[in-house]
Amino acid sequence: MSLLSHFCRRIRMTGPLHVAELMHDVIMDPKHGYYPQAASIGHKGDFITAPELTPVFGEIIGAWSLLYWQQAKLPPKIHFTELGPGRGTLMRDIIDTVGIIGPAFFGKAPKLSASLVELSEKFIAEQEEMLCGNVRNTITPQHIFDNHNYLSRTGLHKAKFKWYSMLDHAPDDKPSLYIMNEFLDALPVNQFQKTEEKGWVEIMVDVEPDMDKLFYTTYKTGKSIKIDQDKEFALLPVGSQIEHSPASDMLVTSLAERIAKSGGAALIIDYGEDQLSTELTFRAFKNHQQVNPLEDLGLCDLTADVNFKDLKKSIADVKGVKAHGPITQSSFLTLMGVGERFKQLYSQVPEDKQDSVIHAHNFLCSPDEMGDRFKVLCITRESDPVPFCFEGSSS
Ligand SMILES: C[S@@+](CC[C@H](N)C(=O)[O-])C[C@H]1O[C@@H](n2cnc3c(N)ncnc32)[C@H](O)[C@@H]1O
Numbered sequence: 001m002s003l004l005s006h007f008c009r010r011i012r013m014t015g016p017l018h019v020a021e022l023m024h025d026v027i028m029d030p031k032h033g034y035y036p037q038a039a040s041i042g043h044k045g046d047f048i049t050a051p052e053l054t055p056v057f058g059e060i061i062g063a064w065s066l067l068y069w070q071q072a073k074l075p076p077k078i079h080f081t082e083l084g085p086g087r088g089t090l091m092r093d094i095i096d097t098v099g100i101i102g103p104a105f106f107g108k109a110p111k112l113s114a115s116l117v118e119l120s121e122k123f124i125a126e127q128e129e130m131l132c133g134n135v136r137n138t139i140t141p142q143h144i145f146d147n148h149n150y151l152s153r154t155g156l157h158k159a160k161f162k163w164y165s166m167l168d169h170a171p172d173d174k175p176s177l178y179i180m181n182e183f184l185d186a187l188p189v190n191q192f193q194k195t196e197e198k199g200w201v202e203i204m205v206d207v208e209p210d211m212d213k214l215f216y217t218t219y220k221t222g223k224s225i226k227i228d229q230d231k232e233f234a235l236l237p238v239g240s241q242i243e244h245s246p247a248s249d250m251l252v253t254s255l256a257e258r259i260a261k262s263g264g265a266a267l268i269i270d271y272g273e274d275q276l277s278t279e280l281t282f283r284a285f286k287n288h289q290q291v292n293p294l295e296d297l298g299l300c301d302l303t304a305d306v307n308f309k310d311l312k313k314s315i316a317d318v319k320g321v322k323a324h325g326p327i328t329q330s331s332f333l334t335l336m337g338v339g340e341r342f343k344q345l346y347s348q349v350p351e352d353k354q355d356s357v358i359h360a361h362n363f364l365c366s367p368d369e370m371g372d373r374f375k376v377l378c379i380t381r382e383s384d385p386v387p388f389c390f391e392g393s394s395s
Contacts, residue, residue, distance in 0.1 A: 058093020088127030099157030272306030330371030
């Protein structure tokens with residue numbers, strides 16, 4: 001049965017779905033979900049991410065990690081925790097950079113380890129290959145479900161890699177650098193709309209009576225009644241639409257609590273705004289084209305902009321930690337010297353590759369591409385020094 005038929009049947013039996021329920025199941029359903037089965041990242045895939053475009057992105061994050069580790073005066077045992085590592089390219093470039101330039105920071109090679117939080121069997125195999133050179137075992141949804149830590153291996157630069165199904169299962173008893181690039185935009189959002197007659201209503205997904213076709217409708221739900229009671233939203237005009245991601249808020253709270261308990265820092269990199277947005281952003285991509293999210297379920301990437309303002313509110317509720325930024329991706333990379341690194345690369349590659357170096361730099365930093373749309377938010381302990389690149393941006 002296709003995922004669309006499955007959802008049509010489910011809605012006929014149990015009633016309309018919250019957008020967040022649809023988004024979660026379409027993205028992560030082990031048998032038919034987009035990430036476990038169909039996802040494809042890269043030039044030939046549905047969308048491209050910064051690390052898939054150029055290793056310079058991971059090099060910069062690796063260099064920032066070393067600077068942070070040194071600033072926080074932590075011993076030369078560096079642990080990373082990456083959520084949603086995709087093909088494993090970003091972690092490979094980070095570990096490679098830290099493995100190569102780490103000895104210059106510490107006077108000896110730092111010990112490296114990483115926890116990878118992933119649920120997609122397709123990507124787990126790609127990550128194992130990328131980080132450890134080959135795939136030893138086929139990890140099935142059953143392995144992932146039955147074991148909190150379903151795979152452990154030693155790989156690149158003798159780093160110890162361990163895979164977990166959820167952040168809650170990954171160790172929280174040591175300082176870690178938590179890395180998330182384009183992870184939170186895959187977490188589910190609820191959508192609401194302000195109406196003249198009913199105040200705030202929730203946008204839900206229903207099915208046509210006589211055919212397998214989904215459409216949006218609105219209902220007064222418990223969640224929309226809560227929004228009616230919020231002073232900030234009461235001021236918005238009729239017709240306003242908002243999104244909220246409780247899953248993202250919970251995840252960021254959990255990250256902040258881990259950092260408060262054991263130290264370390266988080267870098268959250270994603271597209272979105274640092275202010276209340278009154279437009280809906282839930283959308284779908286297939287072959288680099290925007291498509292209808294209610295069609296081709298499980299065969300296209302579903303995503304929504306990250307609300308950095310909400311994330312900062314969640315972080316502020318945790319004692320002992322501080323949010324820095326968000327700053328734009330372009331500011332972060334530029335302060336880290338990305339321009340110099342690309343100039344160096346340009347002079348090293350053959351002439352027929354020089355255009356691709358310029359293209360990669362523009363794609364990461366230009367305001368019309370990722371530069372301004374993507375933001376970088378950092379979390380550290382309140383007692384830690386302000387991390388490199390975030391001076392003057394702490395809230
Ligand atoms: C857009 S990809 C980002 C890939 C990678 N970070 C990069 O920059 O190329 C999203 C990643 O998050 C994973 N993912 C999405 N939702 C998840 C969830 N609820 N739990 C664990 N992993 C999830 C996907 O399988 C995929 O690896």
